[in-house]
Amino acid sequence: MRIQLAEILLEDGQALHREVPLEREVMKVGTEHFVLSEKSPVILDIANTGSQVIKIEGSCKVSARIPCGRCLEEVEISFPLVISREVDMKRLDGERVRELDESNFITGSELDVEQLAYNELLVQWPMRVLCKEDCKGLCSRCGANLNHGDCGCDRKSLDPRMAAISDIFSKYKEV
Ligand SMILES: [Zn+2]
Ligand SMILES: [Zn+2]
Structure with missing residues (x-):
């Protein structure tokens, strides 16, 4: 109008x-x-x-x-x-x-x-939205939504590319 x-x-x-x-x-x-x-x-x-x-x-x-x-x-x-x-x-x-x-x-x-x-x-516009504060996110191996239960993947040995991404996210969290 x-x-x-x-x-x-x-x-x-x-x-x-x-x-x-x-x-x-x-x-x-x-x-x-x-x-x-x-x-x-x-x-x-x-x-x-x-x-x-x-x-x-x-x-x-x-x-x-x-x-x-x-x-x-x-x-x-x-x-x-x-x-x-x-x-x-x-x-x-x-x-x-x-x-x-x-x-x-x-x-x-x-x-x-x-x-x-x-x-x-x-x-x-809200740039960083979480469904809940302790959202477990997606499995970096199989992409399963970890809020719905554990998929059983071994996520300790991260793919180096995924490790870089998770670093970025942990930086965001500190802000
Ligand atoms: Zn979520
Ligand atoms: Zn998985």
Whole structure:
């Protein structure tokens, strides 16, 4: 949905409040696609803070099915999306895009809520999801999900390539 900002741009201090449903059903992050199983409307407060600067504050709650980082089983994750932006409307559309290095969500005096939410989703997308804190992950030999029981493989003598991968994961865990 698009919101026309021309009216609040006419006068400093003008503000508007909107609740806008998100149309997007699937989120593309890198090469992966995730189904947005639930999403609340985006609650937006937009204000002209003076000298053609617009402040956009918004929030929304999103649920998505994301594979567990260890066992790859899909987990339903809910997370809040928080939007807080200041846009200088004196700048040209092209200048803003270059500066922010992202797709434009304001064209002329129209705010594209869908695009704004997409940009924020990309930044705030949960990158490291676990089905549970002590997820046992997959067997490095046969690929069995170890949460469903032990597969009986000898995993002590790891393939050197797999050892490198498990190192990467243990580094992540310390963060
Ligand atoms: Zn898991
Ligand atoms: Zn196994």
